[in-house]
Amino acid sequence: xxxxxxxxxxxxxxxxxxxxxxxxxxxxxxxxxxxxxxxxxxxxxxxxxxxxxxxxxxxxxxxxxxxxxxxxxxxxxxxxxxxxxxxxxxxxxxxxxxxxxxxxxxxxxxxxxxxxxxxxxxxxxxxxxxxxxxxxxxxxxxxxxxxxxxxxxxxxxxxxxxxxxxxxxxxxxxxxxxxxxxxxxxxxxxxxxxxxxxxxxxxxxxxxxxxxxxxxxxxxxxxxxxxxxxxxxxxxxxxxxxxxxxxxxxxxxxxxxxxxxxx
Numbered sequence: 001x002x003x004x005x006x007x008x009x010x011x012x013x014x015x016x017x018x019x020x021x022x023x024x025x026x027x028x029x030x031x032x033x034x035x036x037x038x039x040x041x042x043x044x045x046x047x048x049x050x051x052x053x054x055x056x057x058x059x060x061x062x063x064x065x066x067x068x069x070x071x072x073x074x075x076x077x078x079x080x081x082x083x084x085x086x087x088x089x090x091x092x093x094x095x096x097x098x099x100x101x102x103x104x105x106x107x108x109x110x111x112x113x114x115x116x117x118x119x120x121x122x123x124x125x126x127x128x129x130x131x132x133x134x135x136x137x138x139x140x141x142x143x144x145x146x147x148x149x150x151x152x153x154x155x156x157x158x159x160x161x162x163x164x165x166x167x168x169x170x171x172x173x174x175x176x177x178x179x180x181x182x183x184x185x186x187x188x189x190x191x192x193x194x195x196x197x198x199x200x201x202x203x204x205x206x207x208x209x210x211x212x213x214x215x216x217x218x219x220x221x222x223x224x225x226x227x228x229x230x231x232x233x234x235x236x237x238x239x240x241x242x243x244x245x246x247x248x249x250x251x252x253x254x255x256x257x258x259x260x261x262x263x
Contacts, residue, residue, distance in 0.1 A: 017060035024063055032101075033234055035131025038226050039185025041250065043240040047233050048256040050127065055255035065154075068206035072154035073134055075208040080137070088150060090135040099132035100193035102227075104234045127234035129227070133190045137200055140215075148200035148215065149190045153183060155203060157210075163203050164212050172214035176201055185226050187216055192223035 033050045040046060049055065058066075080088050092098055103126045112122040137150040155163070167175040176199075177184040187199040197218035204211040233240070239260075244251055246261040254260065 032128035035189040039182035042243045069154040073152040085139040088137045101130035129230040148198040152202045175214040188223040191218040
């Protein structure tokens with residue numbers, strides 16, 4: 001019998017990761033500004049994404065985390081439906097995912113230019129601010145008569161532990177904003193467009209082994225300010241100001257670092 005050679009690196013798994021990254025590269029760029037990112041601190045980053053600039057590819061580890069998020073969402077939804085009285089809707093009356101889309105008229109009609117080729121591909125008269133959320137839930141035991149926007153986030157153990165610690169220290173209603181401002185902003189936008197004034201977030205480790213939750217109230221002023229931010233970014237002809245130099249910690253992790261800082 002020939003002995004199995006010792007290998008520190010599995011070539012099959014390496015090929016799997018490469019195939020995942022290549023598949024992701026074939027997916028089209030978003031053509032809208034998403035609610036899931038409007039809470040990010042750098043408007044310039046959002047502007048680059050909205051206008052289709054080339055970004056650093058997502059590595060396989062990140063792609064796996066995205067898959068974890070989708071699958072964990074399904075697991076938590078199934079478990080919530082086990083609770084008597086809980087009604088969780090994850091599709092609208094047309095069988096589609098819940099969401100919204102606001103068309104923002106541009107101040108000046110402009111050419112649609114493919115940033116990779118420099119060629120004009122059409123005319124743009126408006127830009128879309130849109131988003132999709134996980135569902136609407138009613139019948140929570142702590143608030144049985146209220147409808148809530150429902151979102152699930154799958155996070156690593158460190159971030160999950162921080163969520164639990166934050167909730168224990170300041171109470172659930174303030175937890176989301178302090179724990180993750182971008183998630184909080186996303187929730188505010190969804191509540192605004194759906195005209196539901198409560199948000200119910202379940203936070204789980206991948207696979208749903210650990211799960212926690214918090215409820216958040218609608219903040220109209222905050223939601224309107226975020227919508228105005230989205231409109232400014234969509235209408236902007238030039239990229240907004242940078243939030244820092246190339247050495248700034250947020251810039252180092254930005255997918256548009258190269259195009260922004262000219263490296």
